[in-house]
Amino acid sequence: MLFNSLNFAIFLPLVFILYWFFVGKNLKLQNLLLLVASYFFYACWDWRFLFLLVFSTLLDFYTGLKMFDSSNIKMKKFWFWLSVIVNLGFLGVFKYYNFFAESFAQSISYFGFHVNPRTLNVILPVGISFYTFHGLSYVIDIYKGRIKAERNFIDYSVFVSFFPLLVAGPIERATHLLPQIQKSRTFDYTQAINGLRQILWGLFKKVVIADQCAQYANMIFDNPSSYSGSTLVLGAIFFTFQIYGDFSGYSDIALGTARLFGIELLRNFAYPYFSRDIAEFWRRWHISLSTWFRDYLYIPLGGSKVGLWQKVRNTFIIFLVSGFWHGANWTFIAWGFLNALFIMPSILFQTNRNNLEIVAKGRLLPDVREILSIVFTFSLTVFAWIFFRSDNISAAFHYIAGIFSSSLFSIPTVRPSILFCILAVFMLVEWLGREQQFALEQFALKWNRAIRWSMYYTIILAIFYFAISDQQFIYFQF
Amino acid sequence: MRRFIKYSILFALPILLVGIVFEIFLRKIPNDYAYKRGYLDKHSNELRILFLGNSHFYFGIDPQFIGQHVFNASHVSQSLDYDYAILDKYKDRIENLQCIVLPVDYFSLFTTLETSVEDWRVKNYRIYYGLYMGNVLCDNFEIFSILPKDNLERCIQYYSKNKSSISCTELGWGFEYLSSKSKNLDTTGMTAANRHTIKTDKHFNHNVAVLNRLISFAKQRKIKIVFITSPASSAYVTRLDSMQLNRTIQQMQSLADNKDVYYLNLLTEPRFLKEDFYDADHLNEKGAQKFSVIIGNFVEESLGK
Numbered sequence: 001m002l003f004n005s006l007n008f009a010i011f012l013p014l015v016f017i018l019y020w021f022f023v024g025k026n027l028k029l030q031n032l033l034l035l036v037a038s039y040f041f042y043a044c045w046d047w048r049f050l051f052l053l054v055f056s057t058l059l060d061f062y063t064g065l066k067m068f069d070s071s072n073i074k075m076k077k078f079w080f081w082l083s084v085i086v087n088l089g090f091l092g093v094f095k096y097y098n099f100f101a102e103s104f105a106q107s108i109s110y111f112g113f114h115v116n117p118r119t120l121n122v123i124l125p126v127g128i129s130f131y132t133f134h135g136l137s138y139v140i141d142i143y144k145g146r147i148k149a150e151r152n153f154i155d156y157s158v159f160v161s162f163f164p165l166l167v168a169g170p171i172e173r174a175t176h177l178l179p180q181i182q183k184s185r186t187f188d189y190t191q192a193i194n195g196l197r198q199i200l201w202g203l204f205k206k207v208v209i210a211d212q213c214a215q216y217a218n219m220i221f222d223n224p225s226s227y228s229g230s231t232l233v234l235g236a237i238f239f240t241f242q243i244y245g246d247f248s249g250y251s252d253i254a255l256g257t258a259r260l261f262g263i264e265l266l267r268n269f270a271y272p273y274f275s276r277d278i279a280e281f282w283r284r285w286h287i288s289l290s291t292w293f294r295d296y297l298y299i300p301l302g303g304s305k306v307g308l309w310q311k312v313r314n315t316f317i318i319f320l321v322s323g324f325w326h327g328a329n330w331t332f333i334a335w336g337f338l339n340a341l342f343i344m345p346s347i348l349f350q351t352n353r354n355n356l357e358i359v360a361k362g363r364l365l366p367d368v369r370e371i372l373s374i375v376f377t378f379s380l381t382v383f384a385w386i387f388f389r390s391d392n393i394s395a396a397f398h399y400i401a402g403i404f405s406s407s408l409f410s411i412p413t414v415r416p417s418i419l420f421c422i423l424a425v426f427m428l429v430e431w432l433g434r435e436q437q438f439a440l441e442q443f444a445l446k447w448n449r450a451i452r453w454s455m456y457y458t459i460i461l462a463i464f465y466f467a468i469s470d471q472q473f474i475y476f477q478f
Numbered sequence: 479m480r481r482f483i484k485y486s487i488l489f490a491l492p493i494l495l496v497g498i499v500f501e502i503f504l505r506k507i508p509n510d511y512a513y514k515r516g517y518l519d520k521h522s523n524e525l526r527i528l529f530l531g532n533s534h535f536y537f538g539i540d541p542q543f544i545g546q547h548v549f550n551a552s553h554v555s556q557s558l559d560y561d562y563a564i565l566d567k568y569k570d571r572i573e574n575l576q577c578i579v580l581p582v583d584y585f586s587l588f589t590t591l592e593t594s595v596e597d598w599r600v601k602n603y604r605i606y607y608g609l610y611m612g613n614v615l616c617d618n619f620e621i622f623s624i625l626p627k628d629n630l631e632r633c634i635q636y637y638s639k640n641k642s643s644i645s646c647t648e649l650g651w652g653f654e655y656l657s658s659k660s661k662n663l664d665t666t667g668m669t670a671a672n673r674h675t676i677k678t679d680k681h682f683n684h685n686v687a688v689l690n691r692l693i694s695f696a697k698q699r700k701i702k703i704v705f706i707t708s709p710a711s712s713a714y715v716t717r718l719d720s721m722q723l724n725r726t727i728q729q730m731q732s733l734a735d736n737k738d739v740y741y742l743n744l745l746t747e748p749r750f751l752k753e754d755f756y757d758a759d760h761l762n763e764k765g766a767q768k769f770s771v772i773i774g775n776f777v778e779e780s781l782g783k
Binding site: 005006007010020187189192193196453456457460464465466467468 | 479481482485486489492493615616619622625626627630
């Protein structure tokens, strides 16, 4: 069930009505309803993988309890590693087995050995990378003594499977979400209205920005040899906006939906394309994943409290793992590696925490230095996305070679003027709303109802007008 | 909560109203499906020969060259299960029907409408034929089945320019594939062959079962049934997967008994020349005339047996 589908447009109000009108303030029933709705939502993708989700939930719930109740450190370790190995094992089999088998076969072929790797013909269970990470964070937190084990299976299951975040995050933490699930929720008008607004803005980003950019990005990336260098640059920029609109749009819908049920999820995006350096970009892009890797990998590796070279090593590890998390393809690893390279100057010169606040806070416009930093950071990001979007490494290099040709300074052959206007308006709205959780919130605070509603109707009209059928979200494949 | 409900309803009401009005306006635009259903409602009891099937028949069979009481009830991408469903809908009214003719082409046994790229057409059968197959919610609505942009264009065409969406003649032949607008056979042959080559046979058994149901239905009613593999240009045929093609031909030959069930393979029929094709696998008006006459003769011959 896609967020941008008719099925979801019926499913959501139905669950909302049941939740607030029939279940009321009864916490047990609230959570039970959320769990049933979440499992139904997941089963709509592929009911067979529901067993995997339930198994993963049961495993982490049980090992969590065993770990928490165990006074013997050896047993604690045993349950911890059991959970980690089984969770990562599933992820490895479903997501990475074919990649490793094929890469192995390819690498030994260089030495003259030829094997036909036995690959698995399995589809990737939707959301597996996300719910595995939910479970892992819970188990690690118990092991480290940061939280107590949850004793109510329904509550724990809702934490893992809450439908807005089930298939593509944000990757939640037990410390943040579980306390909200354990507490009875009461209806809050402002929260619900804000949720609806965020859903609307998310849909706009997905349908009007991402899907429109996707048409041109796909066209150019699918056949790069037919386009000039300048058009290839434009193709990469279109993909840059596509992936932002797609993933941040999804996250907005997820956060907005959760708000309708009185639950606040972790923020996943904070205007990343206004970042002044790559370190800031990574504090603003897919925040829930970046912080997950920071807390569960970077800090255990020593974080920034180690020597310079260890810090460099840790940074590379984090970005390579993060790239690999996205998918079993060398392109994602190259993308991670590039980002690690880009962030190196900030690490080496210890400027990675220079830009913590949003750019030009309290001001309408940025200064020249800020503009130049934003443009430079954006260019680096666009360059890295080429690897992310390409089918394989050689396609990425072929694309880049096409950019750096004599036609780089020619006029692009693809010039969708309507899309350019939409992108300009979109970036203007994002700029004006950059101090809020999501851009549309800014206008809700300032404008009167008549103007606000007119704007909402215009956005809805745009969503309908630009709708393209069956557009999947990019991050569902991860 | 009361405030939330009040404003939600107030906000959603205009959207709902616009949606309903748009849906009504769209449904009022005359189209092939509504027309053919209307024709079958009125004339199914008079029909002697009924053509069902996909675009190869829709553009290839012009009943005026075959005789009286002949109707072409095919539609673009209509799969075998929909052919059967249409027949089943009119089973109590087709008392004079003597022959059913339908195409079984290279892809027919390997695809269904719901799983094809043309799945948006399912709504036409629900809305205009009243055939409830599949379980996709969007298929109950015009507004959710076609892109809003295209729906808007349809409305503008009909309500301001009085151009309906009907593109077939009174007897059901699709008249839009004209020789004057012919396409390049080589390019269309490549794309069509690619599109029609199916890598899975998961629908094969289902489609064969549908054919068997069709045959037993026809036998029960003493109606002859003729399966045809439609002619196509060599640009298309040479690019087909021989396994898929042979499987289709063998399956159809095994079903034919030359008494009640006939199978005629015209895929490489030499009487069809390049100039008979609109694109690599569809006939133009000249080819349609030739094809209709050949099929008409074959059917009459079979009926005489």
